[in-house]
Amino acid sequence: MKKISIKKIISIAVSLSIAIPALAGGKVSATTNSRLITQAADTKRFVVYFPNWAMYNVAHNSMSVDNIPWDKVTVVNHAFFTVDSNYKIASTDEYADYQAAFPHSGGWNPGELRGHFGEYKYYKSLYPNVKLLVSIGGWTRGENFHAMASSSANRATFINSVISFLKQYPFIDGIDIDWEYPGVDRSKDPNDQYDRGCPGGPEDKENYTALMHEIRQAYNSSGLSGKLLTIAAPGGYDKVDLTQPDQYSQYLDWINVMTYDIHGAFENTTNHQSAIYANPNDPSPTTPVDIKNKYNTDYIMKYFVNKYQVPANKLNAGSPFYSRGWKNVDKTTGTNGLFAKASGAPVGNLDDPSNPGGQNSYGQMLQLENTTGYVKYRDSYSKVPWLYNSSLGVMYTYEDAISAAARCDYVINNGFGGIIAWDISDDASGLPLTNTISSKLGIGSTVNPTEPAVPELVSAVALGTSQVNVTWNSVSNATSYDIEIDGAVVTNVNSPYSHKGLAAGSTHSYRVRAINSVGTSAWSSYVSAKTQTSTGVTAWAPNTYYAVGTLVTYNGLTYVCLQSHTSQIGWEPSAVPALWKLQ
Known part of the structure; x- marks a missing residue:
């Protein structure tokens, strides 16, 4: 679920055969991140999206970063940043992300952080093994992806801004591209105040791959080879076919497959929004898109593997922590409200009342389960529940603890990488869905914070007659760095560090150390550089x-x-x- 409302687009795949052009800088290794290769084969990911607007809404438990169960997840995706009109990465809510006061906020001095990012900096120092990514786009804020990706110059502008962002905030482990969807030209929803649409065209197929290639290339050439690059991918095979997973997957650390929002009140027949398996009684059409047999978790996960040769352990299956629903359900059709004729959606506690989707948090769904008139059923084929009130003519499709456990079993038994949850703020009191998934995937051991490691690959390069740039690889659990310049220490810096105002032909020495809440690393080895002696260029x-x-x-x-x-x-x-x- 992305922001307030979602309407599915059933688009026929465009058949294109376009070769990727040669890109500057030569080949990029298909081995994207050596730190991930050394993981145990049975290690699973639990990726949770945290929406930056959760703090404003009691339906989202008024959640802030300090409420995230850091010991029960492996990855937190911060939602959302966007691509602005200048093709640069930008926050969708600067107050929430950078200014709001939270328990571990800094002041207003240079280098101090407030807002969600101030909390992230603190919690990354406590849980350095939990990866933290910024997710860019989402359903409502993908309006500039198409134009940004349309040329190498525009892509370079975006990528340079990402590199600068990751160097400014070294506790961020990478980015997640949530473009919904390449190759689909979608106008903004006039009934959704937040939606800005997402233009697209067949050229996205090649440009999307080029974007992933060039981001990975920029990581590798900027001293950021350890940073992560992931995407949110569609749960419909027809939209997957508008891209090149067999080519772009080599540049990604993993793929978050959005196996939810498959059905909803944008249709007039009730169904499951996140079926694990197909139900042979599903009345959905089989042409021009085979929704009946192929719009389910099992089909799309194996589709990436079988058709596009994406390694199974790179694929994470989606789990919705919210419902979708219908009203005006015709009790003379379907079975106990499932596969029944209906029109419109009830207003859920997560909905904009003017544009509802029957979207309730899991906490609200547990309350409805215990409300007179509602009866809970479970699909023995699809392995997911639904809730039906025949007198009100209301049906809800959602995830519960039993289906979440079944989804984890599916991931484990088929060798997939893990589970993604949209979103952590929609879980009920006591976190029953989170606890179920964390336990099934073997996550949740206590992590003791440690001092950061010594920064590696420290390099000093003279730029002209008066400047030296010093760079180093990020340390995963560092929150800041000190640099020693010719014996004098400068605190709270990031890579790259520009030493300016130097004399021509002068030599300078540097070393770097990492800092976090636990302590300080040892100094790196010294490096030195000599400024140029001539202005001849x-x-x-x-x-x-x-x-x-x-x-x-x-x-x-x-x-x-x-x-x-x-x-x-x-x-x-x-x-x-x-x-x-x-x-």
Whole structure:
């Protein structure tokens, strides 16, 4: 579930055969993150989305970051950031993310953090093994994905902003791209005040893969090779076919398959929103899209593996912590409210009353289970429950603890990577769904915080006659860094650090240490760099090899090389910000 309301689009897959063009910088290894390769084969992920608006709404338990059960999950996805009109990463709620006061908020001094991010910084120091990603997009805020991905220059603008963001907030472990959906051209919903639509076209198929390739490439060339890159992928095979999972999956650490919102009151027949298996009695159509047999968790998870050769352990199945519902259910059709004719949706406690979807939190569904008139049923084929009130003509489809356990068994027995939950703030008091999934997946052991490790791959590169840039790899449980420059310590810095105002031909030494709430690492080894002694800079030329740090002039301006490459026509410094930075 993404924000307030969701309408499914049944779109026929576009058959395209487009080769991915060669990208600057050569090949990127299909081994995306060496830290993940060393995981035990049976280690499972439990990814929970945390919506930044939960703090405002009692239906979301007025949840803030300090309420997340950090000891019961492996990954927290912060929802949502967006791609702004300048094609840069941006918060959808700067007050909640950066300014609101929470128990562990800092002050207003430079380097201190407030809002959700202040809490994240604190809890990452306590739970360094829990990965923290920022999810970009969602159902309502994907309006600029298509344009951003449409050219290498626009992609580079976005990617550069992501790299800067990850270096500014080193406790963030990566990003999750939630583009709903590449290849689908969807106008904004006039009944949803939050929805901005999501333009799309067949060119997204190639551009989506290029985006993933270039993000991974930028990670590797920016000292961020340990950062994570994941996506939220559709639960409908027809939308999957509008992309190239067999190509883009090599650049991803894992794929969160949204095996929910499959059915809802955007249709006039009641059904399960997240069936684990197909029900042979399902009245859904089989053409032009086979919803009856193929719109279920089992089919789509195996579809990624069998058709696109995505490794099973890269795929996480979705679990909805909320309901969908119908009203005006015709009791003369279907069976006990299932597969019955209906129209419209009841207003759930998560809904905008002007545009309802029958969306209740799991806590609200437990209350309804104990409300007179409601009867709970379970589908022996699909392994999920539904709730029906024949006198009110209301039917709800949802996840409960039994179906959540069955979903975990399915993941375990088929070798998939884990479970994603939308969203953690919708669980009931006592966290019954969270506890069920955490227990089934073997998560929940107490983590004792430790001092951070020594920063690795510290490098100093002179940029011209008056500046040295110092970079290092992020330390997973560090919240800040100190740098020693020629014997003097500067606190609370991040990579890259720019040492400016230097004399031409001068040599400077540097070392770095990591900081968190537990303590301080040892210093790294010293590195040094000497500023250039001459201001002579050659003009940019095609078919020329340029190393990182090389200065060139182009159209009267001076640029520094960011990634080693051999130049070619079309890669002029002013056209490719991923390769060159204006001085």
